[in-house]
Amino acid sequence: MQETPQRARARGGLGSQTMVARDSDMVFAGSVPELYDRFLVPLIFESYATDLVARLNEIGPDTVLEVAAGTGVVTRAMAEGVPESVSIVGTDLNQPMLDYAESVGTARPVIWQQADVTDLPFPDESFDVVVCQFSVMFFPDRRRAFSEICRVLKPGGSFLFNVWDRIEDNEFAAVVTDALAGLFPEDPPMFLARTPHGYYDEAVVQADVAAGGFASPARFEALEARSRAESADDPAIAYVQGTPLRNEVEAVDASQVGEATAVAAEAIAAQFGSADIDGKIRGFVVTATRPA
Numbered sequence: 679m680q681e682t683p684q685r686a687r688a689r690g691g692l693g694s695q696t697m698v699a700r701d702s703d704m705v706f707a708g709s710v711p712e713l714y715d716r717f718l719v720p721l722i723f724e725s726y727a728t729d730l731v732a733r734l735n736e737i738g739p740d741t742v743l744e745v746a747a748g749t750g751v752v753t754r755a756m757a758e759g760v761p762e763s764v765s766i767v768g769t770d771l772n773q774p775m776l777d778y779a780e781s782v783g784t785a786r787p788v789i790w791q792q793a794d795v796t797d798l799p800f801p802d803e804s805f806d807v808v809v810c811q812f813s814v815m816f817f818p819d820r821r822r823a824f825s826e827i828c829r830v831l832k833p834g835g836s837f838l839f840n841v842w843d844r845i846e847d848n849e850f851a852a853v854v855t856d857a858l859a860g861l862f863p864e865d866p867p868m869f870l871a872r873t874p875h876g877y878y879d880e881a882v883v884q885a886d887v888a889a890g891g892f893a894s895p896a897r898f899e900a901l902e903a904r905s906r907a908e909s910a911d912d913p914a915i916a917y918v919q920g921t922p923l924r925n926e927v928e929a930v931d932a933s934q935v936g937e938a939t940a941v942a943a944e945a946i947a948a949q950f951g952s953a954d955i956d957g958k959i960r961g962f963v964v965t966a967t968r969p970a
Contacts, residue, residue, distance in 0.1 A: 711778040713920035715749035721850070721916050722959050723811065725903045726840055727752045729963065730809055731759035737836055739806030744768045745795045745827065746813030750779030756809075757784035767805075769793035795823040803832045810839040812961070815877040824890025824966075834970040837892065841883065842961045843900070845875035849957030850905055850913040850946060857945035858918070858927070858938055867926035867938075870917065883964060892966035899963045906956040913955075914943035 730752055734742065740763070747753050747768040756766050766788040770776040773792055780790050793799055795810075796819055808827045817823040827837050845852045851870045859866035877883065880898050888894040907913050917923055918939045927938045950957055 708774075710920055710922070710924060711749055711775050713915060714775075715751070715778060715782065716920070717912055717916035718920045719749065719751045721907060721913055722848075722905050723751045724755075726811060726901065726961060726963075727755040728759075729901060730811060730838055730840070731755045733838055733963070733965070734760055734807060734809070737807055739764060739836075741765045741805045741807075742767070743800070743805040743808045743830065745793070745798075745808060745810045745823075746770055746816065747779060748772075748775050748811075748813065750782060750784070752809060752811045753779060753788055754782070754784050757786050757788055762786055765789075767791060769795075769798075771795065796826055798826045798830050800830045802829055804830045806832055806835050808835070808837045810837075812840045812842060812874065814839050815841060815873050820877075820886045821889040824887055824892065828891040828968050831968040833968055835968045837887075837964075837966040837968070839964050839966075840901075840961050841877050841964065842875045842959075843878045845871045847958065847960040848875060848905075849950075849959070851875060851917060853945050853949055853957075854914065854917045854923075854942045857942045858923075861934075861938055861941050862927075862930055865930055867923055867930070869921065869923040869926050874921075878962070880962075883962075887964070887966045890966075891968070893969050896964050896966040899965075900960065901963050902958065902960045904956045905959045906954075908954065910943045910947035910950065910952050910955060911939075913946055913957075914939050918942050 734756065742756065742764060744753055744767065747770045750768060753766065753768040768779065768788050769791050771792065771794050776790060776792055795817060808831055814820060814823070831837065842848060845855060855868065855870050883898065884895050887896045918927065919935065924935060927935050946955065
């Protein structure tokens with residue numbers, strides 16, 4: 679998928695890796711956690727959660743820490759998919775997301791704890807593995823966060839995390855971004871390109887991981903999948919109302935959230951059809967190791 683003129687203008691001619699995150703990009707509040715879990719999780723996260731659990735089982739850890747667990751999609755997958763002997767701790771900075779994750783529950787007990795990934799409340803060398811699904815892009819100081827993760831890992835321990843590829847390789851997100859740029863031409867909502875799809879350059883990621891104290895280079899693997907939905911409305915609701923993209927729309931005009939969702943749904947339907955749709959998603963799995 680090629681970059682559109684709308685998105686290029688909104689970027690000011692710069693690649694998405696130069697875009698600076700806004701404070702509103704980090705706010706998951708109100709109805710966002712519920713809509714995120716109901717619509718976005720099955721749309722783009724579940725297949726990657728299954729992949730992470732398979733990788734965990736290959737490693738065979740006794741203790742696992744999840745940082746930035748969100749609404750708990752990976753936590754739930756781990757609770758079902760790794761041996762019961764494995765201790766699981768799920769953390770997130772955003773209390774509403776953590777509250778929702780706890781309310782959904784898991785197949786077996788896990789430890790839930792609010793925690794800032796840049797200042798983790800755990801002793802040195804506490805965990806065999808740390809996992810993080812599609813959240814490092816939101817860290818305000820990635821190198822400090824990676825250093826903290828390295829600190830709480832045992833020597834030889836693994837850090838598994840995902841990042842999305844550029845937005846052009848994630849079709850529903852790209853269509854939604856372009857549709858809203860047309861609706862708000864003076865101030866295009868660029869959350870999806872700026873933050874979730876703004877940290878994909880391998881050289882940048884490798885440099886940050888190495889600066890955090892991990893062995894270099896980390897393993898960096900592409901993983902492509904299909905994003906499926908029953909209707910065009912589902913991904914429109916997922917992205918416009920179930921992510922901080924909603925905060926950008928509301929900052930322009932809170933009364934236009936419904937219209938923005940409808941415009942996004944129309945754009946998706948025009949390209950993919952109105953029912954039983956699917957589009958490409960592409961991300962990366964990064965495996966970093968603390969030196970022994």
